[in-house]
Structure formats: structure tokens, C-alpha cells
Amino acid sequence: MREIVFDTETTGLDPASDRIIEIGCVELNNGVPTGATYETRLDPGRALSPEIVKLTGLTDEDLRGQPAFDAVAEALLAFIGDATLVAHNAEFDRAFLNAELARCGRGPIAPSRCIDTRALALRALPGAGGSLNALCRSFKDHIC
Secondary structure, three states: OEEEEEEEEEOOOOOOOOOEEEEEEEEEEOOEEEEEEEEEEOOOOOOOOHHHHHHHOOOHHHHOOOOOHHHHHHHHHHHHOOOEEEEOOHHHHHHHHHHHHHHOOOOOOOHHHEEEHHHHHHHHOOOOOOOHHHHHHHOOOOOO
């Protein structure tokens, strides 16, 4: 089974007004990384807030001269193909992808294509918290 594990960085929390500034994808085949990846930074067309710079580590200078989302949409969609998409807090990332796709006249990614590792973690480890940091604390002696 082909899966794409992905994450986005954004200019804020609202897909209607904020933009993706970085996306990274790793291809898995039957749970094993294939070595195929897709990563790009994107110019959001606006200055980043100090909070976003602190959170992401990305600066306006890092994004200057990078493509806009519409310039990479075709390559991104070709990379993900019809694979299942895996993300921590997948609905957040999917909402941003769908907002960006809509802005360039492309159809949305269906919720049924996504696996949300945050939701899985909350069910498997009630009370541990759903953040990646909380999960690392829970598994500190095992994997992190």
C-alpha cells in the first residue's frame, strides 16, 4: 500500500485567509520509506508574523523568491497521486491543502484519503495529549 506522510507549515490557523509556506512529503510502501520525497517552500505573498517565524523557524528571507502554491500544485498532486495521506492533525493540513487547491481551480482532497495520527494517538493513549511533544514524552524510552 502506498502512503504519503506529509506536513505543512502555514502563515496562521485560518485556511481561508492564511497560506501554506512549506510542505514536505515522504513516500511509504507498505509502511517502509521508499526514499522518494517532495519538499518545497512557498512564497505566501505577505510578511510572516513574529509568532510564525518563532514557531516555524522560517523567515521572510527564506521564502523570498520561492514559488507560489499554484506553480507547484501540479507537481505536488503528481507526487501524491492516489495514495493515502498520513498527517498529525490531518484535518488542519488537509484544510490548508484544499484551500490552496481551490485558489488555483483544483478539486479538494477527500477526508476519506487521510489518516490522522493525532486522532489515533488520542484513542490509543488517552490522557497523554495529542501533540507530537506529548507523544515523544510518552515514548521517550522507545522511539524518540
